[in-house]
Amino acid sequence: MTTKIEQAHDDDTIDLNALFGTLLDHKWLIVAITGCFFVAGVLYTVLATPIYQATAVVQVEQKTPSLPGLSDLSQSLGTSASQAVTEIALITSRLVVGQTVDDMRLNVQVQPRRMPLIGNYLSRGHKPGQPGKPRFGLSRYGWGGELVDIFRLTLPDPGMSATFELRAEAGGRFSLYDDDGNRVAQGAVGQPVTGKGVTLQIRQLVANPGTRFDVVVQPPLTTTTKLQSDIVALEQGNDSGIIGLTYNNADPDLARQVLEHVTRAYVRQNVERNSAEAASQLQFVKDQLPKVRQDLDKAQAAMNAFQMKSHSVDLSMQTKGLLDQIVSVENNLQQLHLQEADIERRFTHDHPAYKALQQQMGQLQAQKDRMQKEVGDLPDTQQELLKLSRDVQVSGNTYTSLLNQAQQLDIARAGTVGNVRIVDSAAVDPNVPVQPRKALVVIVVTFLGGFLALAFVFLRQILNRGIEDPALIEDLGLPVYASVPLSPGQGARLLGRGRSHAAHGPLLAIADPADLAVESIRSLRTSLHFARLEAKNNILMITGSSPFAGKTFVSANLAAVIAQAGQRVLLVDGDMRRGTLHQLLGVRTGRGLSDLLVGSAALADVIQPGPTENVHFISRGQVPPNPSELLMHAHFTRFIASVVPAYDLIIIDTPPILAVTDAAVIGHHAGTSLLVARFGLNKQRELALAKQRFEQNGVELKGAIFNAVERRTAGYSAYAYYKYQADPA
Numbered sequence: 001m002t003t004k005i006e007q008a009h010d011d012d013t014i015d016l017n018a019l020f021g022t023l024l025d026h027k028w029l030i031v032a033i034t035g036c037f038f039v040a041g042v043l044y045t046v047l048a049t050p051i052y053q054a055t056a057v058v059q060v061e062q063k064t065p066s067l068p069g070l071s072d073l074s075q076s077l078g079t080s081a082s083q084a085v086t087e088i089a090l091i092t093s094r095l096v097v098g099q100t101v102d103d104m105r106l107n108v109q110v111q112p113r114r115m116p117l118i119g120n121y122l123s124r125g126h127k128p129g130q131p132g133k134p135r136f137g138l139s140r141y142g143w144g145g146e147l148v149d150i151f152r153l154t155l156p157d158p159g160m161s162a163t164f165e166l167r168a169e170a171g172g173r174f175s176l177y178d179d180d181g182n183r184v185a186q187g188a189v190g191q192p193v194t195g196k197g198v199t200l201q202i203r204q205l206v207a208n209p210g211t212r213f214d215v216v217v218q219p220p221l222t223t224t225t226k227l228q229s230d231i232v233a234l235e236q237g238n239d240s241g242i243i244g245l246t247y248n249n250a251d252p253d254l255a256r257q258v259l260e261h262v263t264r265a266y267v268r269q270n271v272e273r274n275s276a277e278a279a280s281q282l283q284f285v286k287d288q289l290p291k292v293r294q295d296l297d298k299a300q301a302a303m304n305a306f307q308m309k310s311h312s313v314d315l316s317m318q319t320k321g322l323l324d325q326i327v328s329v330e331n332n333l334q335q336l337h338l339q340e341a342d343i344e345r346r347f348t349h350d351h352p353a354y355k356a357l358q359q360q361m362g363q364l365q366a367q368k369d370r371m372q373k374e375v376g377d378l379p380d381t382q383q384e385l386l387k388l389s390r391d392v393q394v395s396g397n398t399y400t401s402l403l404n405q406a407q408q409l410d411i412a413r414a415g416t417v418g419n420v421r422i423v424d425s426a427a428v429d430p431n432v433p434v435q436p437r438k439a440l441v442v443i444v445v446t447f448l449g450g451f452l453a454l455a456f457v458f459l460r461q462i463l464n465r466g467i468e469d470p471a472l473i474e475d476l477g478l479p480v481y482a483s484v485p486l487s488p489g490q491g492a493r494l495l496g497r498g499r500s501h502a503a504h505g506p507l508l509a510i511a512d513p514a515d516l517a518v519e520s521i522r523s524l525r526t527s528l529h530f531a532r533l534e535a536k537n538n539i540l541m542i543t544g545s546s547p548f549a550g551k552t553f554v555s556a557n558l559a560a561v562i563a564q565a566g567q568r569v570l571l572v573d574g575d576m577r578r579g580t581l582h583q584l585l586g587v588r589t590g591r592g593l594s595d596l597l598v599g600s601a602a603l604a605d606v607i608q609p610g611p612t613e614n615v616h617f618i619s620r621g622q623v624p625p626n627p628s629e630l631l632m633h634a635h636f637t638r639f640i641a642s643v644v645p646a647y648d649l650i651i652i653d654t655p656p657i658l659a660v661t662d663a664a665v666i667g668h669h670a671g672t673s674l675l676v677a678r679f680g681l682n683k684q685r686e687l688a689l690a691k692q693r694f695e696q697n698g699v700e701l702k703g704a705i706f707n708a709v710e711r712r713t714a715g716y717s718a719y720a721y722y723k724y725q726a727d728p729a
Contacts, residue, residue, distance in 0.1 A: 022461055023454070025711075030453040037449020041442040047121045050433030053248050054255035056263050057424040060087045060241040084235040084243055087420065091233050091245065091266050098224045100261040107223040108153050109216045110166070112142025112207070119143075129206050139210035148213060149204040155217060156197035164198075164215040168207040176200055176215070231262060242423070252430040259426035270420045292399045329367055331397050336361050466680040467687070470706045473677055476688050479703040481531070481674065482524035484554065486708040487516040507584070507611050508553075509560035521557050524705065525565065528672065531702055535671030537644055541574075542705075543654040543663040544676045545690035550707040551676040555653040556584050556611070563614035567648035571610060572618045574652040574666055576627040579620035581653055585611050592621025596639060597630040603642060616647075631665040640669045657690045667699030675701050679709045 023030065090096065101107060114120050119141060126132045126144030135143060148166070155162055164184065165177040172189040176198070185200055187193035192201040207213075236242045245263065249255035336357060343354050467473060470480040509518045532538065542558075544551045559571040573581040576594045587608060595601040596618075610617045624630055643650055652670065654663040667673050673694070677687055687704070694701050 019458075022457060026457045030450065030457060033453035033456070034446060034449040037452070038442065038446045040449075041445030044445070045436050045438040045441050047118060048436050049120045049250050051248050051250055051435035052252035052255055052428050052430060053246055053434040054252070054259040054426050054428040055424070056245040056259050056422065056426040057236075058087075058091075058243050058245070058263060058266070059421050059423050060084050060243060061419045061421075084239075084241055087270075088233045088235065088243060090269070091243065091262065092228050092231055094221075094224055094228070095269060096262055096265045097228050097231065098220065099265045100258060101220055101224050101227060103261055103265075104257065105150070106227065106258070107218045107220045108150055109218075110148045110150060111214050111216075112146045112148075113140065113212045113214060115141045131206060131208050131211070134208055134210075139208060140212050142207065142211050142213070145206075146208075146211060146213070147204060147206040149202065150200070150215075151203040152192065152199060152201040153215070153217060154199045159219050161216075161218045161222070162198075164217070166213040166215050168205060168209055168211045168213070170209040172205060174202060174205060227258070231259070245426075248434060252428045256426045256428045263422050263426060267420055267422060289399070289402050292402055329364055333361065333364050335398075335401070336364070465683050467677060467682060467684055467706075468680055472684050473687060473704050473706060476684065476691060478675065478687070478691065478701060480706050481527040481703045482520050483706040483709050484520040484524075484550075485516045486679070486710050506586075507557055507560050509557040509564075510612055518557065518561065521554065521561050524554075524558060525561050532649075532672055537669075537671040538648060539640065539644065539650045539652065539670040539672070541652050541654055541663065541666050541670035541673045542676060543667075543673065544656045544678075545658050545682055545686050546656050547578075547659065549656070549676045549678040549682060552579075552581055552584055552653050554676055554705055554707060555651050556581060559610065559615050559649075559651050560612050562649055563610070563612050567614065568646070569610070569615050570607075570618065570643055570647040570650045571615060572650065572652045573620040574631075574662065575655040576620045576624055576630070576662075577655060577660065579653070581617070582619045585617060587617070587619070589619050589621065592619035593639075594621035594624045594627070594630065596621070597633060597635045598624065599635065603639065628661055628665060631662055637669070657693050658686070661697070664694060664697035664699055667694060667697070670699075673699060673701050675704045676707050677704050678707050681708075 112123075114123060115136075115138060122135065123132065123142060123144030128145060128147045131145040131147075132143035134141070163179055165181075167175045167177065169175060174187065174189070175183055176185045176193075176195070177183050178196075183195075184198050185193040185195035187200070189202050189205045192199060194200075230247060232246045234244055236244050245259055247255050247259045247262075249258070340354075340357055340361070343351070343357060347354055349355075470483055473480050508515055509521065512518065528540065532540075542551050542555045555571065559569045563569045571581065572593060573579040574593065575581075582589050590606075590608070591601045592606050596603060596606050601621075606618050606621065608617045608619070609615075630636065640650075652666055654666050657663040675687065675690060691701055
């Protein structure tokens with residue numbers, strides 16, 4: 001129980017040593033992928049079209065109230081915040097941006113065609129109006145410095161969009177083509193041309209003859225909407241009233257001109273808006289002046305009549321103080337009544353401004369009622385004189401205030417200054433593009449490449465469940481007779497996944513006897529010597545669970561090293577479907593095992609000299625339609641019986657057991673059977689299934705050969721292999 005718990009704990013634990021070893025094993029792959037991304041990032045920063053930023057700054061000043069007391073009302077409503085939020089919406093509104101689109105004809109875009117990938121890079125450095133010479137004989141592309149000024153381009157339907165191709169010709173002439181390649185119009189610079197409902201007039205055209213331009217016409221509303229999203233307006237600081245504007249474009253001059261038009265249009269509409277508002281307020285004040293003047297005249301006439309009747313009665317000191325208070329309250333009430341009339345023209349009674357106004361008027365009215373009670377305690381003569389004096393002073397103050405307000409509004413209406421001003425006009429630095437940020441792009445792309453490389457290595461490691469530890473093979477009950485490392489010499493000859501088994505030159509055991517793989521095969525020879533002591537015959541079958549395990553490589557080199565020990569070896573290619581032993585040995589297929597089994601050739605006709613002395617070779621022969629049936633025929637049994645006494649060892653290379661049943665048939669005749677498993681390719685479950693398949697057919701596997709073992713930083717394969725040979729003289 002404890003062992004199971006500990007094993008489960010070990011399975012869930014992250015082995016940092018193994019992870020670090022995986023990174024070291026694939027360090028060159030990681031470096032290569034990261035380097036490719038680094039180069040791609042550098043190329044992008046070099047070839048990408050630079051983007052320039054135009055900037056401008058405007059200031060929004062607080063608007064002064066048109067009517068007396070309005071600032072107090074705004075403060076009571078909490079509306080004293082900066083007007084920048086509203087003005088930002090006005091700057092990017094269709095009223096302002098749309099006017100810029102119309103003035104600059106931005107809905108018509110003309111771009112010269114560039115050579116793919118490097119055209120934009122090669123076209124830099126040319127001034128407008130000085131076109132560069134065509135390169136590589138490609139006159140259809142623009143190479144920088146082209147200049148096209150379209151004065152007018154109208155479509156049959158102003159709300160439609162269209163794409164045309166403009167071709168520059170010699171002598172200031174041009175041709176216009178539609179998307180289908182049909183010529184729409186042809187003419188000269190400065191002359192309007194018409195064709196198929198399209199009217200075109202070009203003011204200026206400077207380009208090499210043959211240069212082609214893409215002309216895109218969009219509805220003004222579409223262009224306006226896009227420009228609204230491209231222009232960024234932000235307030236600099238809280239309630240500062242300073243608004244910064246930015247606009248990015250590949251053409252620095254166009255970026256500056258667009259932002260300049262936008263700021264000017266915004267200031268112009270602000271002046272017009274303030275002038276219209278002042279005119280409306282002025283008309284309201286002029287309408288109120290006659291009424292207030294009439295009230296003043298009545299109050300003065302009543303005051304004069306009372307003084308004549310009462311023989312100039314004067315107010316007492318107490319009454320004068322009360323009069324001043326009443327006049328102050330009455331003046332405030334009168335101003336609020338004027339504001340009430342102005343607000344009722346613009347808002348409903350549910351608006352917060354109207355409700356706040358009514359609240360202030362209620363407070364003043366309550367204060368006035370308290371003063372009226374004090375007036376009631378005065379003598380009748382003093383009360384009447386106080387009332388008349390109050391009416392005269394209130395009416396006079398109101399009339400004077402309205403006259404002053406009328407003069408201010410008249411000046412504002414006639415003036416050309418609004419509450420906004422341009423602090424910094426539109427400007428752009430053509431030497432410092434804002435995009436791409438070269439250093440940032442290269443760093444980000446390089447880090448992205450490194451991350452993807454690590455992800456690829458770890459993902460491949462997770463998905464690749466191939467065996468990398470021979471202990472997993474032994475867990476299946478198959479002793480590992482030898483672990484053959486993947487040496488540089490073997491890598492040049494070993495069958496790769498999806499590759500041919502063709503090899504140039506002699507076997508590895510002959511070309512490089514001191515190779516690591518050959519040394520391991522010699523240890524296999526020693527292990528087989530003792531394993532065959534109890535075998536029923538001298539036939540050795542070498543097979544695999546699936547293709548590309550390297551069984552053919554092991555068979556051929558094992559035959560060579562056994563022959564070098566003085567034993568006679570017969571190497572048979574038992575894979576009559578896809579056998580490649582003849583390619584590894586560098587001979588032709590000729591007549592072989594299949595020809596022998598069908599009776600079209602004798603044994604002496606199919607035996608060929610091997611790659612070294614004491615080795616004979618039988619190829620697969622012609623590919624038959626029924627290999628399995630031929631192996632089950634009596635001819636194969638007689639063949640085995642005839643060659644067993646003639647050789648010390650017979651090595652038969654067979655097809656994979658999980659692909660066909662040929663290996664199971666041959667295994668009944670073999671005294672020793674070995675299964676080749678390749679490092680990182682064959683899975684443990686796959687080997688278990690192959691072992692089960694042999695057991696079902698009555699064939700006993702003596703063990704396995706762990707082939708193509710790669711050096712690993714961590715794990716079993718981290719143990720180094722060394723050459724042990726004589727020092728050079």
